[in-house]
Each structure stands twice: as C-alpha cells, then as structure tokens.
Amino acid sequence: MTTARTGALLGCIADDFTGATDLANMLVRGGMRTVQTIGVPRGDEPVEADALVVAMKSRTIPVADAIAQALAALDWLRAQGCRQFFFKYCSTFDSTDAGNIGPVADALLDALSDSFAVESSLTSEQQTGADAFTIACPAFPENGRTIYRGHLFVRDLLLNESGMEHHPLTPMTDANLVRVLQQQTASKVGLVRYDVLARGVMAVHEAFNALRRDGVRMAIADALSDDDLYTLGEACANLTLITGGSGMALGLPENFRRAGLLTQTADAGQLPPVEGLSAVLAGSASKATNAQVAAWRESRPAFRIDPLAVARGESVVEEALAFAREHLSSAQPVLIYATATPEEVKVVQRELGAEAAGHLVESTLASIARGLRELGVRKFVVAGGETSGAVVQTLGVHTLRIGAQIDPGVPATATIANKGETRFALALKSGNFGSVDFFAKALRHLNGAST
Incomplete structure (x- = not known):
C-alpha cells in the first residue's frame, strides 16, 4: 500500500x-x-x-x-x-x-x-x-x-x-x-x-x-x-x-x-500524438554526432552551416530554409548541421573566438528552427546540449512530458501545450550519445508515436 x-x-x-x-x-x-x-x-x-x-x-x-x-x-x-x-x-x-x-x-x-x-x-x-x-x-x-x-x-x-x-x-x-x-x-x-x-x-x-x-x-x-x-x-x-x-x-x-510513496507505473512514458513535418538540427562537434551526420548524408538531404559565412553576413539562414522548403514540400525530412571535425572547429575558433563561435552556431540554428516551425515542422531531432537549449527556447517550449527511450540516454518527448498552443515532438540528444543511425531512428520513433 x-x-x-x-x-x-x-x-x-x-x-x-x-x-x-x-x-x-x-x-x-x-x-x-x-x-x-x-x-x-x-x-x-x-x-x-x-x-x-x-x-x-x-x-x-x-x-x-x-x-x-x-x-x-x-x-x-x-x-x-x-x-x-x-x-x-x-x-x-x-x-x-x-x-x-x-x-x-x-x-x-x-x-x-x-x-x-x-x-x-x-x-x-x-x-x-x-x-x-x-x-x-x-x-x-x-x-x-x-x-x-x-x-x-x-x-x-x-x-x-x-x-x-x-x-x-x-x-x-x-x-x-x-x-x-x-x-x-x-x-x-x-x-x-x-x-x-x-x-x-x-x-x-x-x-x-x-x-x-x-x-x-x-x-x-x-x-x-x-x-x-x-x-x-x-x-x-x-x-x-x-x-x-x-x-x-x-x-x-x-x-x-x-517507502510506500510510489506505485509501479506501466505507462509512465506514454505521450500524446503530434502531427506535422520533421527535421534534424545538429550543432554538436562530438565524435558521435559527426558519425551520425555522415551516416545521414549517405542517402538523405543535408545542408551544412558555415559559421564563417554567417560571420561574414551571408544569407545562410535564408539559404538553409530554402533548402528545407524544397525537400519538405514532399514531406522529406532534412538535416541542417554545423557539426565539424575538431580541426575545423579550431579554425573557426581562431577566427571568431571560442565563445563567439559557439554562440553564433546556436543562434543560427535557433533562427533556422524558428523558420522551420513556420514551414510546418513539428517534430525536431536536435543534437547537442547547447543547440537543444537554443532551439527549445526559440520554439517557445516551456514544459515537456518524457516518453520512451530511443537510445540510451535519449527519450522521445512531447510538449505540454495550453489550449491554442502549438504542440511539438522532440528528441534532444547530447552530442556524445546515440547510435550511428540515431537521426533516422529518432524520426521513426517520433513518427510512430504520432500515429
């Protein structure tokens, strides 16, 4: 009892x-x-x-x-x-x-x-x-x-x-x-x-x-x-x-x-359904995320963010959203990423400074997430802790119900939305976590949860 x-x-x-x-x-x-x-x-x-x-x-x-x-x-x-x-x-x-x-x-x-x-x-x-x-x-x-x-x-x-x-x-x-x-x-x-x-x-x-x-x-x-x-x-x-x-x-x-304070709950990870288009955003430079980006790019559409191009004032956000619009029109999920090798990261940091470079990547991907929301994306897979923080903030997410595990350390989640608010399904991944095929696996999971 x-x-x-x-x-x-x-x-x-x-x-x-x-x-x-x-x-x-x-x-x-x-x-x-x-x-x-x-x-x-x-x-x-x-x-x-x-x-x-x-x-x-x-x-x-x-x-x-x-x-x-x-x-x-x-x-x-x-x-x-x-x-x-x-x-x-x-x-x-x-x-x-x-x-x-x-x-x-x-x-x-x-x-x-x-x-x-x-x-x-x-x-x-x-x-x-x-x-x-x-x-x-x-x-x-x-x-x-x-x-x-x-x-x-x-x-x-x-x-x-x-x-x-x-x-x-x-x-x-x-x-x-x-x-x-x-x-x-x-x-x-x-x-x-x-x-x-x-x-x-x-x-x-x-x-x-x-x-x-x-x-x-x-x-x-x-x-x-x-x-x-x-x-x-x-x-x-x-x-x-x-x-x-x-x-x-x-x-x-x-x-x-x-202590008699908790009962066994079989449906602790049950989530509400979410409908909409899907996208992946990656800002982590970890080994695991680099491998996940490479696996996705073998057969799926991807757009790379160049922080130096952003710093030069080029229209990177607009180009990324145009790329996404082209593929999302046929309900094809896209990857937009700033993931880079340690050597590439060092080049950017020497040019911009480590803190400024990190902030630039986060704010750019957040702006892209905002644009993707306007295009009808409701299911986001996000790689990187700092990137995830920037994305959920720009989407106006305040509270998440936690669902079943996708890979060790990474669950599916769904926003708890008030009446009239947009509901999102999210998989927020630490840079070092997830199998090589995590992006595709996470999208299957989020899509399966919405049917």
Whole structure:
C-alpha cells in the first residue's frame, strides 16, 4: 500500500537541456511519471508528476549565474513538495577548473543544510558540521562511462584520451575526478571505491559515515556496472542531495517504492500524438554526432552551416530554409548541421573566438528552427546540449512530458501545450550519445508515436 502524498517526490536540476532529458528518460524507465521544465517555471502551480526535472543552460555560464539559477530551481522544486534533490551534469563531467559542478553542489548543500538526513549510526557529536554530505557519480555504464579508483573512463579510454580533451568549451584533460572536483571547491573531496560497492549497501553507508567523520563534504563514487549504480542508489535513499550523471538515477525510483510513496507505473512514458513535418538540427562537434551526420548524408538531404559565412553576413539562414522548403514540400525530412571535425572547429575558433563561435552556431540554428516551425515542422531531432537549449527556447517550449527511450540516454518527448498552443515532438540528444543511425531512428520513433 502506498502512503498518501501531495507533490512530486524527486526534484532534479540539470545543467543542460539534453542532460535533463537524459535524466528524465532514466526516471521514466524506473516507472516515475516525469515532467521536464525549460528553466524555472513562473508561479507555484502544482505539476502532476512523480519526478520534476528543471533544465538549465548553465554548464558554461559564469559561476555566480549558475549558482543563482540552481538555487532558483531548488526553491521552485521545494515549493512543489519534492523530498529529495538531484543535481545532474554530464557523464563526462564537463566543467572547467572554476566550475560549475563544485560551486553549484556547494551552494545546494548550503541551501539544504536544514533538511539533511543523517544516518542514525552517527552520534550527535559526529553529526555536528558533518550532515551536509553528497556524492558525485557521473558514471553511465550503458553508454560506456565508468569510474574506477576515481578515474573516469569512456569505454576503454581515460577521459582525457577519449576526445573530450578537444572539447571546444570544456576540454577535459584530467581523468582523476577527485582532483578535478577538488580544484572547483573548498570542500574536502573523498572517494567511495569500487571494492566498497562490491560489499553492498551497508558497506557504502559505513563509507559515507567514515567520510563525514573525516570532514569530507563531497565524495566521488566509483561505478563499473549498473549493479553498482543500483547499490549506490539504495545507499543514497537518506541523502537529501545527490549529484551525478543520469546513470545515478537508476536506483532512485525503487527507494520511493520501498517507502510506500510510489506505485509501479506501466505507462509512465506514454505521450500524446503530434502531427506535422520533421527535421534534424545538429550543432554538436562530438565524435558521435559527426558519425551520425555522415551516416545521414549517405542517402538523405543535408545542408551544412558555415559559421564563417554567417560571420561574414551571408544569407545562410535564408539559404538553409530554402533548402528545407524544397525537400519538405514532399514531406522529406532534412538535416541542417554545423557539426565539424575538431580541426575545423579550431579554425573557426581562431577566427571568431571560442565563445563567439559557439554562440553564433546556436543562434543560427535557433533562427533556422524558428523558420522551420513556420514551414510546418513539428517534430525536431536536435543534437547537442547547447543547440537543444537554443532551439527549445526559440520554439517557445516551456514544459515537456518524457516518453520512451530511443537510445540510451535519449527519450522521445512531447510538449505540454495550453489550449491554442502549438504542440511539438522532440528528441534532444547530447552530442556524445546515440547510435550511428540515431537521426533516422529518432524520426521513426517520433513518427510512430504520432500515429
């Protein structure tokens, strides 16, 4: 029997848009009805869901702004009645030496310090100053992200040898996550090792307590398999704040079931139908998205955005929309992309500057998305977290219902529209996620959901 409750159970804050849908996908798979908001909603009207995910665009903004946004999201989630909170970031721990993972986690810990649950095995003396504790675990074994002795691997490669060292905004040159996180925070950072996880939930509880007694405020947690994530999830049942990648959410729904707060929901991922034309927009420069673009171009129409041409003032947006209009007239989906190799990205960044180049690509693809909407496109597949954020904002999307998984980490979604508003079906993909044929697969999925 379930316990009567009001409001959502789990409140999540994600530092980019595709990361938010990635996390929401995991929660739906666990049977939680999940709603994702684009930014912090205005007002405090209750949202009917088991889990709420607030999608921010804060991964690469100034630290003070990222903290302010996260705290605003936390206030809204607390007003919605959430009992536990999750700060979600990328499974490749995308950040810089300045942040934003460490500073945001610190701010959330401080804000929640009045409501932290502390294991009863701690004495009152041990609890003093030790209750604000959380873990950091970006592992996502299903997508090849594992953590061993505090080091993050992308499949068989250390993070700093995986291609992430070339990321244009957050180059990851160190795979030691304890060291990376410690550079971002004055809080003491520890480690929960794989051999502790192998001994089960009670051993992890004991490790948490020992770390607290040693003054540790955040601990990187190893994870080599989904079993490790289920163990960690159960061990975190009494933590008010958890931080990590979407994989950390695997074990969280069952905690609420054990507490009698959540029933098994077979249709948690059911979406309403959406009619209209289809298009793919790609702004990510990741290896996975490059391969997906190449696969699409073998047999389908595609238009490449040249950022340097945009910077010269050429009519790139108009040309892209003319290209799209030609193919959409026969209901043929199109790909419009700014995806490039690391070498090509460096050339553009030398010419325009890294931040300006990124903003230029995002704003160009957002303008194209706006034009595609006018052409009748209602189903969008978008590759890249920053690109996804720009696209959903320009489309006026505020809230998404999360549907079934397309590929690991990427669900189908549909907008929750008020009467008279346009409804969209969206697949928002992190640059590194998805199979080589993801674009075509995602469109089939969105089209199938609308019939």
